[in-house]
Amino acid sequence: MSAGGAFGGNRGARPVPPEKGVFPLDHMHQCDLVEKKDYINCLKSTGHKSEKCRQFSKKYLECRMDKNLMAKQDMAELGFRNEETS
Numbered sequence: 493m494s495a496g497g498a499f500g501g502n503r504g505a506r507p508v509p510p511e512k513g514v515f516p517l518d519h520m521h522q523c524d525l526v527e528k529k530d531y532i533n534c535l536k537s538t539g540h541k542s543e544k545c546r547q548f549s550k551k552y553l554e555c556r557m558d559k560n561l562m563a564k565q566d567m568a569e570l571g572f573r574n575e576e577t578s
Contacts, residue, residue, distance in 0.1 A: 516561050516562070518556070518559075518561055522555070522559045522561065523552060523555035523556055523559060523561065526555075527548070527551050527552040527555045528552055530548045530551070530552075531545055531548035531549055531551075531552050534548045546572070550567060550572050553567070553570060554567075
């Protein structure tokens with residue numbers, strides 16, 4: 493017999509969050525209405541070629557940082573070089 497919880501889970505074990513890759517959801521839709529929508533529309537219009545939509549991706553991440561939905565980081569650390577314009 494298994495000593496785990498429901499669905500084979502481990503009862504009492506505390507989950508450890510990843511260092512990067514997961515951040516709070518935008519429950520209040522602070523960046524959904526403009527930045528996220530622009531990025532999604534760009535992806536649809538370019539056949540889902542994300543490299544053509546980098547300026548929208550950058551604006552979305554900047555919005556998330558400005559609204560404290562993710563930790564503030566230098567954009568270069570997120571893959572955006574300084575010579576790229578907003």
